[in-house]
Amino acid sequence: xxxxxxxxxxxxxxxxxxxxxxxxxxxxxxxxxxxxxxxxxxxxxxxxxxxxxxxxxxxxxxxxxxxxxxxxxxxxxxxxxxxxxxxxxxxxxxxxxxxxxxxxxxxxxxxxxxxxxxxxxxxxxxxxxxxxxxxxxxxxxxxxxxxxxxxxxxxxxxxxxxxxxxxxxxxxxxxxxxxxxxxxxxxxxxxxxxxxxxxxxxxxxxxx
Amino acid sequence: xxxxxxxxxxxxxxxxxxxxxxxxxxxxxxxxxxxxxxxxxxxxxxxxxxxxxxxxxxxxxxxxxxxxxxxxxxxxxxxxxxxxxxxxxxxxxxxxxxxxxxxxxxxxxxxxxxxxxxxxxxxxxxxxxxxxxxxxxxxxxxxxxxxxxxxxxxxxxxxxxxxxxxxxxxxxxxxxxxxxxxxxxxxxxxxxxxxxxxxxxxxxxxxxx
Numbered sequence: 207x208x209x210x211x212x213x214x215x216x217x218x219x220x221x222x223x224x225x226x227x228x229x230x231x232x233x234x235x236x237x238x239x240x241x242x243x244x245x246x247x248x249x250x251x252x253x254x255x256x257x258x259x260x261x262x263x264x265x266x267x268x269x270x271x272x273x274x275x276x277x278x279x280x281x282x283x284x285x286x287x288x289x290x291x292x293x294x295x296x297x298x299x300x301x302x303x304x305x306x307x308x309x310x311x312x313x314x315x316x317x318x319x320x321x322x323x324x325x326x327x328x329x330x331x332x333x334x335x336x337x338x339x340x341x342x343x344x345x346x347x348x349x350x351x352x353x354x355x356x357x358x359x360x361x362x363x364x365x366x367x368x369x370x371x372x373x374x375x376x377x378x379x380x381x382x383x384x385x386x387x388x389x390x391x392x393x394x395x396x397x398x399x400x401x402x403x404x405x406x407x408x409x410x411x412x413x414x
Numbered sequence: 415x416x417x418x419x420x421x422x423x424x425x426x427x428x429x430x431x432x433x434x435x436x437x438x439x440x441x442x443x444x445x446x447x448x449x450x451x452x453x454x455x456x457x458x459x460x461x462x463x464x465x466x467x468x469x470x471x472x473x474x475x476x477x478x479x480x481x482x483x484x485x486x487x488x489x490x491x492x493x494x495x496x497x498x499x500x501x502x503x504x505x506x507x508x509x510x511x512x513x514x515x516x517x518x519x520x521x522x523x524x525x526x527x528x529x530x531x532x533x534x535x536x537x538x539x540x541x542x543x544x545x546x547x548x549x550x551x552x553x554x555x556x557x558x559x560x561x562x563x564x565x566x567x568x569x570x571x572x573x574x575x576x577x578x579x580x581x582x583x584x585x586x587x588x589x590x591x592x593x594x595x596x597x598x599x600x601x602x603x604x605x606x607x608x609x610x611x612x613x614x615x616x617x618x619x620x621x622x623x
Contacts, residue, residue, distance in 0.1 A: 219600070223593055223607040226586040227615045233579040233586075240553050240575050310619070341619075347451045347546065362618060363452055370445045377441050380434050387431065394435050401436040405443065408574060411567045412551075413518045413544060 211386055218379035221372050228369045235342035238335050254295065254306040257315040257328040265325045267318065277355050280305045283318050287325045292356040295349065309356070310337040423595050430588040433581050440578045447549035450542060460543030471532045475525065482557040485512055488525055492532055495564035496521070497554060516564060517547035551575075 270282035276296040280303065284290065291309035298304050301321055307314040310332075317326045332340075345353045345363040354360045384394050450458050473491040478484050481501045488510075489495070496516035503510050508528055514521040522535040539547070553572035559565040593604040 219589075219593070219596075219604065220607040222586075222589045223604050224611040226589060226608060227611045230583055230586050231615065233582040236579045237576060240572050240579075345452055347454075350454050358618070365614070365618065367449060367452060370448050373441060374445050377434070377438055377445075380431075381438070384431055384435065390428065390431050393428075394431060397432040397435040398438060401439050404574060405439045408567065408571050409517070409544075409548065412516055412548070412564070412571060 210382075214379050214382045218376060218383055221376045221379070225369050225372045225376065228366075229373065231338070232342060235338040238338055239342060253313050253315060253330065254297070255304060255315060255317075256330070257304070257317045257326050260328045261326045262329050263327050265327065267323055267325055269320060269323060277352055279303075280318075281355065283325060284316075287316075287327070289314060289316070289327070290356065292344070292354075292359045293352065295352070308340065309358070310340045419595075423592070426588050426591050430585060430592065433585050433588070437578060437581055437585070440574070441582075443545065444549060444578070447545040450546055451549060458542040460539045460546065463540050464543070465538040466535065468533065468535045471534065473530045473532060475527055475530045479507075481510070481512075484510060484525075488523065488532065489514065492523075492534065494521055494523075494534075497551070497564070497568055498558050515547070517551065518544040 265287035267283050267286035270279050272279075274282065277293060280293050280296045283303070283305065284293070284307065289307060291307035291312065291314060294306040294308050296303060296305055298318075298320075301319075303318040303320060305316040305318060307316065313330045313332060315328045315330075318324075319326070341362070345359055354363055384390060387394075471492050473488070475484070475491075476487060478487060481503070482498075485498050485501060489498075494514050496514040496519065499513045499515065501510075501512045508526060510525045510527055512523050514523060518539050520537045520539070522537070524533040526532070548571075551568065551571055553575075554565055554568050559569070590608075593601065593608070596604060
């Protein structure tokens, strides 16, 4: 067992350091999400269609080929009007199409007039807290059929998974390392038990 | 290294071990449920697997129309516990709809404010649904809190989340201290690791925004 000590120690040390910046971002954003630091529970519908009340700019486009699904159709329009981001939904009919787009720090509400071939755009900047929340919650469980339609959301999602897997691996290597610290076994077991009792009692209480 | 610095290093290592062990099950729960939330794995299907029943209760509802006071009154009278969400009056103000949820269970409530008839749709979820709910559960706002035990437990859970978040940050800082005090070769290799993580984050954050 001793021959693996150095390998496990190195793994724990370097993996831990590598993931530490992102762990801090996620831990800090969890604090923000847990409390009412900011009014983050927005009325999504309100900003989806905010272009009806405010227009910052307009841009022309040509109607994309009709053989595309809604997301690809909307992406084609976004490419033409030079806007990037995660499409939060596509709503409309043969006359107009609403395309709300999000990315950290921005919310863009777009109404594409499919007859006049003009896109009306309203852009809102969001604050630091909402930026953090975006990062914590993306891609997330909602709108599963369309989520990840922007390349950066996809990369961010894969990277978040990768970091979580490294965190789990780091926790396992941590347990193995603890085994080598003979003096810390007793107090370590107490810490482990307190953690287990805390989580188990809360989960049982909350689910009953 | 002076004796004082040696002592600090030793205690930092001890605290790193204890915090890490205390957090272990929380890390596993949040790590795994985070993966579940980001993916839609067939084995972790919870919505389609839910068990649903509907039933009715008749109560007397006061003339109070402030939505949170009304919610607490109805919850007390129908004896249900959980977090409150999606409060909505119908256009004619006869019906009041809201959701009561706790990990593993959700109640969709439709209250007829005229005759006091309460339609309750109860949904029970499997273990995957419970894990997801635990991940996204947050601190109830003062208006959402009632005298029920579930409110107290939800607050306790949220305090635990705070402790977990702060402890994780401390764990990282403790790790950095151990890295700074590491021998020269380990220090430089560690620097490459931490810089790699940091550059990846910065590159992505810039790309995202």
